[in-house]
Amino acid sequence: MDIGRNTWQKQLIIDTLKREKNHPTISDLYDKIKAVDDKVGQATVYRNVNKLVEEKKIKRIMTDSGFRYDCDCNDHYHLECNKCGNIIDLYDEKYIRLIRRLEDEYSIKIEESKILFSGICDKCLNYERKSSSIN
């Protein structure tokens, strides 16, 4: 649980990440950080974000458009919308049961899960329905 030395760069990176709810890519994050102080180096952002992932303070999400980061460490799923590209969070109260069932059935231990669905989010689906009812 060593947090290392407390530099303002590290703090800025953590703060920005916590404020960002939209599952940013590293370059999203880097842009936001540079807007606040452009003296922060890219390598510093990479190094700190990687360390945060290792320490399990944040989660790395692998999408088709590259890695994204999520500071919500509760277990949940993600949906990557094929229309608008946004990533939305899905919480599932039966998640734990799914895990237990798989662990039992396969005699394995599941320590972490990366669950990414792709499809169409509620907003885009709603928009689609309206459009098709007009035409």
Added chain:
Amino acid sequence: MDIGRNTWQKQLIIDTLKREKNHPTISDLYDKIKAVDDKVGQATVYRNVNKLVEEKKIKRIMTDSGFRYDCDCNDHYHLECNKCGNIIDLYDEKYIRLIRRLEDEYSIKIEESKILFSGICDKCLNYERKSSSIN
């Protein structure tokens, strides 16, 4: 469903992929292919594998160690073992119910799912148990 022109390179790539049950990376695949005929270019492998993914003939799995490919297109989960690094398949008869539940609850449409667990596979877990009972 256009399969395009039937070159021996394309056929070799498809055959190798189908024979490979171990979720190979592109470079695993490339090595195997070059062992058969080293005149196949890397770009050809990339181009063909990408096309197969687009055509949904094979699946792309995103792991921490990069992209891997799976020719089993039935819906299933994967477990990446933190000990041995292997990726094993998990099939779940309740998968469809999970999808339906999420679709209903969030008013979304799920078209594809990429589900990757990490943890410890049955072999490594079994080995661990034996070791700890000795010590």
Added chain:
DNA sequence: GTCAATGCAAATCCTTTGCATTCGG
């Protein structure tokens, strides 16, 4: 004062692209 952390630039890794050439239909 030490040494972890930083900034910069170069290096590395993975993947895609441009283009001349080949070869399947």
Added chain:
DNA sequence: CCGAATGCAAAGGATTTGCATTGAC
């Protein structure tokens, strides 16, 4: 033949690394 597919090499993009310097403790 024609043009899709290939092989090569070069380009591209994302991430990491080497190293001198800075600054947290």
